[in-house]
Amino acid sequence: MAVEHGMWKIGERPKALAPAKLDTEELLEEQIFQDVSILNCNWLLIGRQVYTDFGKYIDLLAIDAFGSVIVIELKKHKTPRDVVAQTIDYASWVEALPTERISQIYHKFAISYGLEITNFDDAFQVKFGVKPSEDEVNSSHQMVIVAAELDASTERIINYLNSKAGIAVNAVFFTVFQDGKSQYLSRAWMIDPVETEDKAVSDSSKGEWNGEFYASFGVAHDSRSWQDAQRCGFISAGGGRWYSKTLFKLAPGDRVWVNIPKTGYVGVAKVVGTALVADEFIQDDMQLVGSYGTEAEHGEDNAEYFVPVEWLYAVAENEAVNEVGLFGNQNSVAQPKTSKWDYTVERLKEVWAVS
Template sequence: MGVQIGLWRVDDVPRRVVPAKMPLEQRLEDIIENDPTMLGSDVMIIGRQVVTAYGSRIDLLAVDIDGGLHILELKRDRTPRDVVAQVLDYGSWAQTLSDDAVREIYLKYCGTNDTRGFDEAFATHFGTESAPDALNTSHSLTVVAGEMDDATERLVNYLATGYNVPINVMFFDYYEDDGRSYLARTWMLDRNTSAATGTTATSTRRQPQWNGQDWYVNFGEELSRNWDDARKYGFVSAGGGKWYSRSLRQVPIGGRVFAYIPKVGYVGLGEVVGEAQPADEATLTVDGTAVPFRSLELLAEYRHTPTQPVPDEDYREWVLPVRWHKTVTRDSAFRKPGLFANQNSACNLRNQFTIDEVTGFFDQA
């Protein structure tokens, strides 16, 4: 059973403030919509009174920083047992939502047809560079209620602790005193246990399908690497350890490269025209002639000298030849909230928002 909250006014003689009845259930929706942090975690509301495929309505739908969905069913009075079946039905519908469907729900909520709205709003809300590659990788079910009968509590506890169903109940007490209104809340189940349940129960959803062509390449500029060289001679590179070079070496000939400088933005769009090779062995085609990489006039060293080398580690810089379609200087790099960014040297680019925005930028550059 949830923890019972008592509230006293202690200006002079202690006086207990008696819980009152919430005027309207809509008022409770308004409060949570305006400040979802009262749910105990940072979430972004993406829908209100969301109509499911079965004709029912979800009071509030939210997303967390990992892309997981949070389904909220609000009951200002004593909650009947059938609310459990109701939220389970919502969950069965929510787990089928694709990334595009989640974005469409947000667009309807915002009243805009701008398909870029979700990604930018997500990045702004959570302070990230982009939305996750995959949305709806998990979901949780939360009933917000003033009271709950014993049978309903038993059902929720049975499902959550016995079968790892990601369900919990947030109890609230509404108070009015001296012209002011207050809301206090507590949870039926320990939230750490509940959060772990939600993660393990529905985390098997696939990432968005990759188009088999587009690659994100992280061109980390430092003393050993310079973007001016890469623009001039046509290449990207990575090295300093197997972890850094391994992913770059997987990018195939014909792959389309989206070059990104960390904390700067997207600076190049091109096509891979050769296999990755160590800098000491690599050749690039310059003005129609094959030229050894080390014979070029380079601004950076493209070498790594670790202070404490590890045996059998590959510290070489690997060079991947690219025919650039368009490049820009660092100062003209393309950057905006919601664009994909990743610490890997290279990875499949699945984020359609980023693909559309970056290609659109370079089409006009």
């Protein structure tokens, strides 16, 4: 059940803002189109009013760094049965789309709305830091129903589909508050969106996992440092639960191949411990070059998390292996099931003479 929204203006005495009625759900669609981070800052919008092969229009389409395509459907006064059934119907159509069709949908969308980047590959790389993998694009999908309010019947249907059928469907509620001439938009997810993302990724499979883990180690000026990671034996991620949560997939004994986006593969390591928050991992004698957010400073969700590793082979950034055909994406840790990942591991074993 969604949490009831409330908003207060801070002053000498808190003043409750009055809920206001959203003029139209088309206005809500326009707000999401202007800034999809209203739903999720880790999504790239790729289509609006997408015409399907059976003569219906999908309100909005987005994609995340996993390549998972998100069908976003506004309730627009539909009955509970209609909105859920229609969203599932759209998802069944999206599921069968080849990569080139996804690219065409984005291109048409970009041209129609005057976007600066009209090529799907380029837009994906700008958003996520890597080019899209043909094996991963649309390898899974999610469904999100957007509503100003949702009745109990629709909530029961969505909960049933998640818990019993294992379908990655969610709902997000919006409430508008009035303060003089200003209006404010508030949102609440029905189900933790991270759970929906995990369900979509775990349900997607285009092959067998080879047992080798992939890690993306993002470096940035005055923050995360590959030099630190090499010297102190760790991989890390942070700045939001979306980035750090996959580190917890790793367990002692696992082997992980580490890629720096836009740079290349820089090492392979054996995991020797479980993920720890910065406050527990960092020791005074480490003399770290980078700066890492602690739980005390940034909170549990936004802190940096570390996985201790023993490097089996590691190179400097200027010696990174960056070849055409190697796997890459923005997941802090992943278990890829594509043939490209099998090739990547075998190629790195050959280059680094790792058995």
